[in-house]
Amino acid sequence: MPRNARPYTRSIALWAISKSTVVTRGSQAFPAAPLSRPLSTDRGPHWQCRHAHRRRLEKGLPSRSGRLGATVVKLSGLGADGPLPRIPRRIERIMRHIVIGTAGHIDHGKSALVKALTGTDPDRLKEEKLRGITIDLGFAHLDLGAVQAGIVDVPGHERFVKNMLAGVGGIDLVLLVVAADESIMPQTREHFEICRLLGIERGIAVITKADLVEPELIELVREEIAAAASGSFMEGAPIIPVSSLTGVGVEELKTAIRDVSLRIPPRPADRLLRLPIDRAFTVRGFGTVVTGTLTSGEVRKDEEVQLIPGGLTARVRGIQIHGRATDHAIAGQRTAVNLQGVDLSHVERGHVVTVPDQFQATQLVDVRLSMLPAAQPLRNLIKVRFHQGTSEVLARVSLLGRDSLGKGETDYAQMRLDAPLFCLHGDAFIIRQFSPTVTIGGGRILHPGPAKHKATDRQVRADLETLDKGSFAEKIPVFLKAHSRRMLDLRELNTLLGLTNSVIRAQLQEVAKSGAIIIVTAPVPILILPGTIVNLERETLALVSRFHSDNPLLKGISREELRKRLFGDLPMEVFRSCLDGLVQAKKIWLQDEMASLHGREVQLSEVELQLRDRIESVFRESGYQPPSISELAASHQADAALVRKIYFWMLRERILVKISEDLTYHREVLEEIKHKIHASYSPGSRFGVAEFKQLFDLTRKHAIPLLEFLDRERFTRRQGNDRVLL
Numbered sequence: 202m203p204r205n206a207r208p209y210t211r212s213i214a215l216w217a218i219s220k221s222t223v224v225t226r227g228s229q230a231f232p233a234a235p236l237s238r239p240l241s242t243d244r245g246p247h248w249q250c251r252h253a254h255r256r257r258l259e260k261g262l263p264s265r266s267g268r269l270g271a272t273v274v275k276l277s278g279l280g281a282d283g284p285l286p287r288i289p290r291r292i293e294r295i296m297r298h299i300v301i302g303t304a305g306h307i308d309h310g311k312s313a314l315v316k317a318l319t320g321t322d323p324d325r326l327k328e329e330k331l332r333g334i335t336i337d338l339g340f341a342h343l344d345l346g347a348v349q350a351g352i353v354d355v356p357g358h359e360r361f362v363k364n365m366l367a368g369v370g371g372i373d374l375v376l377l378v379v380a381a382d383e384s385i386m387p388q389t390r391e392h393f394e395i396c397r398l399l400g401i402e403r404g405i406a407v408i409t410k411a412d413l414v415e416p417e418l419i420e421l422v423r424e425e426i427a428a429a430a431s432g433s434f435m436e437g438a439p440i441i442p443v444s445s446l447t448g449v450g451v452e453e454l455k456t457a458i459r460d461v462s463l464r465i466p467p468r469p470a471d472r473l474l475r476l477p478i479d480r481a482f483t484v485r486g487f488g489t490v491v492t493g494t495l496t497s498g499e500v501r502k503d504e505e506v507q508l509i510p511g512g513l514t515a516r517v518r519g520i521q522i523h524g525r526a527t528d529h530a531i532a533g534q535r536t537a538v539n540l541q542g543v544d545l546s547h548v549e550r551g552h553v554v555t556v557p558d559q560f561q562a563t564q565l566v567d568v569r570l571s572m573l574p575a576a577q578p579l580r581n582l583i584k585v586r587f588h589q590g591t592s593e594v595l596a597r598v599s600l601l602g603r604d605s606l607g608k609g610e611t612d613y614a615q616m617r618l619d620a621p622l623f624c625l626h627g628d629a630f631i632i633r634q635f636s637p638t639v640t641i642g643g644g645r646i647l648h649p650g651p652a653k654h655k656a657t658d659r660q661v662r663a664d665l666e667t668l669d670k671g672s673f674a675e676k677i678p679v680f681l682k683a684h685s686r687r688m689l690d691l692r693e694l695n696t697l698l699g700l701t702n703s704v705i706r707a708q709l710q711e712v713a714k715s716g717a718i719i720i721v722t723a724p725v726p727i728l729i730l731p732g733t734i735v736n737l738e739r740e741t742l743a744l745v746s747r748f749h750s751d752n753p754l755l756k757g758i759s760r761e762e763l764r765k766r767l768f769g770d771l772p773m774e775v776f777r778s779c780l781d782g783l784v785q786a787k788k789i790w791l792q793d794e795m796a797s798l799h800g801r802e803v804q805l806s807e808v809e810l811q812l813r814d815r816i817e818s819v820f821r822e823s824g825y826q827p828p829s830i831s832e833l834a835a836s837h838q839a840d841a842a843l844v845r846k847i848y849f850w851m852l853r854e855r856i857l858v859k860i861s862e863d864l865t866y867h868r869e870v871l872e873e874i875k876h877k878i879h880a881s882y883s884p885g886s887r888f889g890v891a892e893f894k895q896l897f898d899l900t901r902k903h904a905i906p907l908l909e910f911l912d913r914e915r916f917t918r919r920q921g922n923d924r925v926l927l
Contacts, residue, residue: 351535
């Protein structure tokens, strides 16, 4: 056991079986951490190897544990081998999980450093071992007790920077590796600038190959690193000389990693699941396995997930963290997920594992773009390589109101992507020159799903500045205004933000209290700007007023016609909310599914009143055999259109009652018919069509429609060919 190994002061019950228990991995040993309270000794260890599995190992047979890359540990005092056991969930949740990434020039010893730290060779490809260089991402696990770190080893060759970019997007801490015999080199600077553009906030500089040079040269390299880091996130960061060959400085580096890691804030717990895929492969008997850094949220065994882009859904069959099977993984962990229901041919680096039916890929993003000081000026609409997360796509840069962006300058732009990718507001990105492929800039995504902008639109620049620098409450109205309908439901908004449901609801309630937005109640709440509601209400009043002008004898416009003519495809809940607001403000009346201006009554002119009286007199005098509408128009020396207009007005006012397509009666005549039937028959009595015709001296033309009307009114009930008075 190393002399400087000591129990961690944080009260974490980890690897605790007995006071003498020591966990060994390779040649390294770690003491058990002290407990915040003693464990009950009568319950034994918190985890043990299953007996069947242990017996197979003792006989020299392969494990059937089914765990991908299971690590073997020796438990001092038990004398048994077994796969790395599960850590109790209550313990795992109080560990600090971080992801460390290497950065630096080719052949500066990044992979050798990872092996010295962890005992794991991150170079996994045959070609890498033959050529002696790292080509693709490599991975290892560093166990520091209170700190569980996944290490992503990146290639240093300029030809493989795109692979490096796929690995550093989700890291919390960078190990900037500089060889003592070469000092800072071109890819050292490029990797460093990439980390700076991605917003990585903590790093440790490691001077490797310290055994090859004199101490004076190490001090010179230290000064060069300090000068290069001045003014950056690595200013004042530890600079530790290390020899991966002799082990000098390795323990000091571990201590520095642990100390820095404990100061890294935990990843926010208010985000939905996102696991950008950096590797995808198959394991015989298990199927498709994907790996990546769990940048946000949690993933659980047996839950359903979705791959974006593509939209394929799958079930999580199994999860591993650093070779340890688990039922769930949380943000900040290097995670392997066994997916059921999706073929390897449909999965690739750049896809993202996330929650189902929430997100969608985009091919337009609004960004804040910063150019590197050494980069050539960026021309408008030039094609670049756009890197975000583990994705790489080609894109054109549409600058706002300018022809180029100079070296070291920052401005807003829109990226028009050649292929869809999944990103959210606030995500970092890198752009590289199309040819030759060198890093030229990067920045932050402001809107992951905007409309296509006009380069001269000044309002766009103001909105992007709000999305860049504003508070949450200030950003939400901008997102709403950017949508074509100027409103979003909660799910659509969260497609841009990726927050958990409870968090976004709570934050939006606070925004609504400030008056910046209105939340319309719906199965999925709808967010709308107050100005949009005001405009809709104003347009509603104008439309109802025009309808009254065009139809003076109508009470109002039907609600359905109003919705179709003005609100179109807007949600029904928005339509109802607008009408309710106008009703409460006493600007609109709603009666019999009709909308009219508040206080409006139908006013007939003197000519119309005279015509109404004549028509009413005709229907009264005609009694049981009224005229048809055509006969009515012919009997009056008046405009036929005006006669029809008054006739339909009288129907709406229930002065006249239409009982069939051709027959209309005055309501008083119908009441007289009912009264006469009651006088002739008692309730429950039966009478036939002939009796009815005789009672009112009617022909069959009038009798049958009248009887059917009385049935509909539930005044009578038909039984066979007779009627029963109810």
